[in-house]
Amino acid sequence: MEPIVFIPGLLCTEILFAPQIVAFADRPLLVADHRQHDSIAAIAASILENAQERFALVGLSMGGYIAMEIMRVAPERVSRLALLDTNPRPDTPDQIKRREFLIKLTEKKGFTKIPHLLYPGFVHADLENDEAMKATVVEMANETGAEAFIRQMKAVIGRIDSRPGLPDITCPTLVLVGDGDTLTPPDLSREIHAGIPDSRLAIIEGCGHLATLEAPDAVTAELKRWIGSTSMHSPR
Template sequence: MEPIVFVPGLLCTELLFARQIAAFSDKPILIADHRSDDSLAAIAERLLAAVPGRFALAGLSMGGYVAMEVMRQAPDRVSRLMLLDTSARPDTEAQTANRQRLMDHAAAGRFDRIVPALFPMLVHENRADDAHLRQVVEDMARQTGADAFLRQQRAIIARPDARPGLAAIACPTTIVVGEGDRLTPPALAAEMHQAIRGSRLVEIPDCGHLSTLETPEVATRLMRDWLAG
């Protein structure tokens, strides 16, 4: 049975996919290590070394950046691809500058400022006061830690423009985005969909950037369709 490889986003852990992991507990599952390296290439190489043979690959946000790098390095290893709330574009100057400000906080011992700064942009505006969701995000950040956060941000800042490689993706691909995702909005998902021949695009209503946490039932159903398709 082919395993499912989940790649979490920045500051996220397996908790990002907790409901999906539970739903597919009858299948082999691997959570990619995206905390130990400071380049997408190295993260993808570590992932490929950790899982034998072919696998289904799902990445959210930074996890999507890693997934596209895996597709560049070893496309024949991936049986199907799911890209959630992510973008194929490189960082803009403004995005990099904002990341650097957060990195400065972390490097100066002010890591506790990161989640308060990020959370309002991570979720749909209707969930800005969702205490449970905020607690999950804080728990994931604490498990990640400042050093890994800095490595992740360096990898994200240096990521290449993945758009030129999208047309070469030939495996069944589903692209998911929250309609209220302010970090990687629906237009960026549509751009990937147009470039990946035969891909499926799904926009989830009343959902922000963390679709697997904000709308877990919908995300799980989409994954079930993706695995069966």
Template sequence: MAEELPVVFVPGLGCTARLFAHQIASLGERRCRVADHARHDAIGAIAESVLAEAPERFALVGLSMGGYVAFEILRRAPDRVARLALLDTTAEPDTEEGRARRRTLIAAARKNKLGSIHQATFARYVDLTREGDAALEALVREMLFETGAPAFARQMTAILTRPEQASVLPGLRCPTLVLVGENDLPTPPEHARRMAAAIPDARLVVLPGVGHLSAIEAPEAVSAELVAFLG
């Protein structure tokens, strides 16, 4: 039997390894690593640090910001990525409104206003039906505070200054899963559909009743898709 590919997970903005706890548990004995994406303020530097610590060949799973890092990894070392799962992310640039929102959040982080950041973002990150889910909100808030204000500002700066990424998609040759929540506001399904159409032989999955943080909003469904995709 061929050895199972190790899996490298890259979390989203303000998220920690807890974002992927259910998925990692579902993969059983398979070797999994959660990348540190909080040390640098540029996507290129984050991608290089992930590659430096990753196995020689691996499956790559990125959610939101993790997808932006994944695109840069594939730009730099496409032969090292054997399978790719893009969860609730986009290859499209920010709108001017989106860029302004990011600058506002960076300014808040530099003033250590993590509570205000959480209040401003939680409802955008989850499906409308989950806004009153106290356990889910506590997890999202805890991950943000575990990340910390300086790291959050670095992450947001990296996202704000990320390079153009759509041109990477047509050249991808590894099996690719594109998964998105039906009600994802920051990276909506139409972005996922365009990504999947641009990537040769990509598989698109849209989860009903799910927002941006699919890995914790619908952990069982996301885990089932990843287990089936990774084989």
């Protein structure tokens, strides 16, 4: 069966994909480690070293940045692509300033408050006070830790503009986003969808940035459609 490589988002671990790991337990799975390097290119290279020769690729948020880098350097390795709640554009100057502030805050004051500061942006507004979801997000962040967080932030700051490479992606591609995602709003996924020929766009209702955890059934259903398809065309 076709292996699947999952790449989590910033401060996220395999827990991000827990519902999907269960759903696809009948096939070889790899949850990529994106915590050891401070550039998207180096993370992508490490994943390619550890992945099977050919695989389906799922990336959420920062995982999407890495997935788009893999498509640039080794498209022949990827049988199909799913880009979830992500952004094809580089950081804006304001986004870079905020990330640099969070890096300095972590270095000076420690990491303890960081997951709590970031949590509201990770989920739909309706989940802002959901203690169970918050506990999951904080657990993933604490498992990632301060040093890896700083490396991840530097990698995200340094990423390139992925938009020019989108038309070169020819494998079946799913582009998915929560309708309430404030970190990577739906218009960014529409832009990815418009750039990738014959891709499918899925917008999940009542869902924020961490779609795989917030709406696991809907996301898994889309991924099952994706894994079984030869084309992902949907109306533009």
